[in-house]
Amino acid sequence: MIKLIPASEQHSAKIGDWLQSNYLFSFADYYDPSNVQFGPLRVFNHDRIKGHNGFPQHPHAEMEVVTVVLDGELTHKDNIGNETVLKAGDVQRMTAGTGYTHSETNEKENLAEVLQLWFLPNKRGLAPSYEHMNIDFMDGKYKNKLVPLVTGQKVLENVAYLNSNSTVYYGNVGQGEEIDLKTFKLRKSLVYVLTGELLVNNVEVEAGDQVRLEEQEVVSLHGSAEATFILVDVPATEVNY
CATH class of the missing domain: 2.60.120.10 (Jelly Rolls)
Structure with missing residues (x-):
């Protein structure tokens, strides 16, 4: 969905x-x-x-x-x-x-x-x-990359730790470029566009828009124009809450 x-x-x-x-x-x-x-x-x-x-x-x-x-x-x-x-x-x-x-x-x-x-x-x-x-996530060296900002995955380094099985990423993708996030059908993803325009799994998303994805194995982020965005990857429900 x-x-x-x-x-x-x-x-x-x-x-x-x-x-x-x-x-x-x-x-x-x-x-x-x-x-x-x-x-x-x-x-x-x-x-x-x-x-x-x-x-x-x-x-x-x-x-x-x-x-x-x-x-x-x-x-x-x-x-x-x-x-x-x-x-x-x-x-x-x-x-x-x-x-x-x-x-x-x-x-x-x-x-x-x-x-x-x-x-x-x-x-x-x-x-x-x-x-x-x-984290200086807006530095140009992170172009066409997903930068983890906070996460519950202890395997990621130089990231703020979160007591949730979730990860927040900042992304900056150039026009015509693409970034993919591999995920699982048991998880959900939300993309919020800060600037520019994106195709998110072939759905056009503009600045200020959000798109919510469920039961996907990949979140594909293609720059219709140069764009910056936040991607939040979460479990369907939080265990132990």
Whole structure:
């Protein structure tokens, strides 16, 4: 099964004059019972945060929270002693576990553009923990490659670790070029196009669109034009949750 969801059909939210978000799944005041999660992927938000604004201290529990910075900076502070500045090319993973609070603020003048993804963990009752990595995934050396950003596969190196049998990739494919991801029919994949245009298993996908794939053995990504995208590979259900 391959399902295209155009940008025009996704939920757009605005908070005051400081936050513009696209919600790929039900979140906050947007609820669609047919669009709650995709395997263990529960939240996928594309946020644009104006300068000197952000999210004050707030709690999480029993969730793996991943932040990917596309542009600008975001300052993170939490209740277990971490205070870091996330910059473009950085990836952050928070294991909320038994309880965790944090804040995320854009303390600069320029807009911060970030992705936030939440995953149901593969085990309950984990101790809260935090990881921050500079993967520099937007570097041109990764052209026509899938760059793993966060994963539950311990065989992958230099990647943030996720307590879920899932992997998030960043991709940059040139016009006329192709990247393939081998997967399994028991898994699911979601592709969200950031810029440009792609053929995903022969389905045309444009910037802001998403495509969800099930029961596929290969995800084929062909650049109709030069494109950047996020690919999330997940199990159909998360074991032990």
